[in-house]
Amino acid sequence: MAARKITKKPNVSAEELKTYYREMLLIRRFEEKAGQLYGMGLIGGFCHLYIGQEAVVVGLEAAAREGDKRITSYRDHGHMLACGMDPGGVMAELTGREGGLSKGKGGSMHMFSKEKHFYGGHGIVGAQVPLGAGLAFADKYKENGGVTFTYFGDGAANQGQVYETFNMAAIWDLPVIFVIENNQYAMGTSQARSTSTKDIYHRGEAFGIPGEIVNGMDVLAVKAAGEKAVAHCRAGKGPYILEVKTYRYRGHSMSDPAKYRTREEVQKVREQSDPIEHVRDLLLTGKHATEDDLKAIDKEIKEVVNQAAEFSKESPEPSLDELWTDIYA
């Protein structure tokens, strides 16, 4: 990860920067609130927070166009918020309520939106990778010009089905962007202990799939790489790999004390590479916004998150007959 250091003034408008700031802040505040509700016992089971990785989805969503698809693993709240799914609906799913996006039947790891082209929310590590290639297969079959962002982590990158998928995506020229969100820890196992290659995207070369490393703490770098990958896919040149180096501040899930890394390591990333602070610096040093402007955004986001939390508490539990619905279409 590059240090949060502004070397040159990026060619980006104030509005664009503010949008990224707002979207990343929404994810962070939402996740903090989710952590809080978990602590209060309102959210149960597994809950994987996205804090620290916000620039990845926000940057890539900025490179997508209407109709493009996305699919990811169980660490999915950020992806859903970034593609425009309702924060209240997401939070109410976390609390297992009727107003949740899956009517309370999916939980933190399983939400979907046909409208926003978000295809889950998958709990088996790596299983979303062939599914994502399948979405791309459907786009190619229908010749609709769509591209699918298939997100997975450095942990999933050691699953065999990922490479089965690389092979077929390459021979069939599927319009799929494999986004490896490399947060450096597969649950508690560091990449150095689990993965034979330092840079995972190199594995794509064995299948003839081009790829590159992206600084996942810099939303502008992510967006630029995303645009390049999208152009490659839309031109019919087949899949592309983006290995986005990022960092999760929290444990793997809520019950992970994260003893496999030092507090100093986490603190260093937070102080030097935080993706939100990066955009904040760009906004302030570029005189695109004042402290007061940013405070107003903070307030606005806080309000959105508080409303989502309120909704998630007030929405009733699903009616008991929901147990037996949605098993067959």
Next chain:
Amino acid sequence: MATEILMPALSPTMEEGTLAKWLVKEGDTVSSGDIMAEIETDKATMEFEAVDEGIVGKILITEGTEGVKVNTPIAVLVEEGEDASALPTSAPAAEAAPEAAPEAAPAPATTAAAPAAPAVDLSPDWPADAEMKSETVREALRDAMAEEMRGDEDVYLMGEEVAEYQGAYKISQGLLDEFGAKRVIDTPITEHGFAGIAVGSAFGGLKPIVEFMTFNFAMQAIDQIINSAAKTLYMSGGQMGCPIVFRGPNGAAARVGAQHSQDYAAWYMQIPGLKVVMPYSAADAKGLLKSAIRDPNPVVFLENEILYGRSFDVPQLDDLTVPLGKARIWREGSDVTIVSFGIGMQYALEAADKLAEEGISAEVIDLRTIRPMDTGAIINSVMKTNRLVTVEEGWPQGSVGSYISSVVMQEAFDYLDAPVINCTGKDVPMPYAANLEKLALITTDEVIEAVKQVTYR
């Protein structure tokens, strides 16, 4: 406004913990993400972060306190200029987790004291005067796919050797010529991967038919079949279904050894969200496959290599469909009910023929669909014959027959005049040697013997 900070639950099962250490003191300013305290549970010591900004107004629980219940106020966070002492000291109860649901919804009744005869669909699947023509199961399956692909552009076939090779068992013969490489797709040998891609394409709006060269190889893909295809509709609250057919030969062929000879009917039968079909005749193979392709749910369609070349009369209709979930009575009888499906039907029907010569009248039911199962047809028949034998090629423990036995015991116990007998394959991996293989499989004689036992002959 001042807010109380509550003792957090740090795992799905935590109820209380030790407040091991405060990392902030009264008067400190914190912002969200700052570590405030260390909390010890029975599993680990966890750091506890601030989720809001503010000033630590008051610490309510001193460090080292054990057995602090989740949701107990442990500190008060105030805004600048605010006084912590002005706060109420007890946490509002409204924030606590909701109580568990008072009463579970009643499960659909599976027990009944004095059952009425269930309503059973006994309507014919095709008009009695339909013109019939002898066709093999192989031809019937191919025609079913071709007809559905002609009718719906979104239907495509994917699998190993389905296109240029014309199918490992020649089920897809001619399809590449008619529909082209876009819709008849050869895959590499990579079941887990292509099953996942096909499921993804179904989420994306297509209607894939996935051919497994045999269902033995589908074990590599079973995670995608169950976790991705079968469960997504439920997990999405009904938003995203998966219209897909997984088909291919299932069960023992001949002399191919343990890894290539296994019946998966009982495996897939267990999964809510899946439909499971296992046809015997060519007409059913065609009509059921066409229905399966049109069905909006994932369907596991279990064929049999030995049956592929067998001929049956097939009605010559423009659009022959057989509904999923409906059994077929092949032969009416009064002394005993024999229930089977797939190749098991061969033994059931042969046994019924021989038993008739001995004056025992067997009613033979072909389930055709294993899930949803037409248990009504079985119960109805048992109420008439009072005796039941099930026949399948799979293993005995957790067999389809054992499930049928339990349903019949619960719903028609008073009608049984003898214990139900499940005729199954032997409880061994399939041997290679010809004589041992024959011994491992179910035989017609075993079915006859079972019928004689339940009829006390």
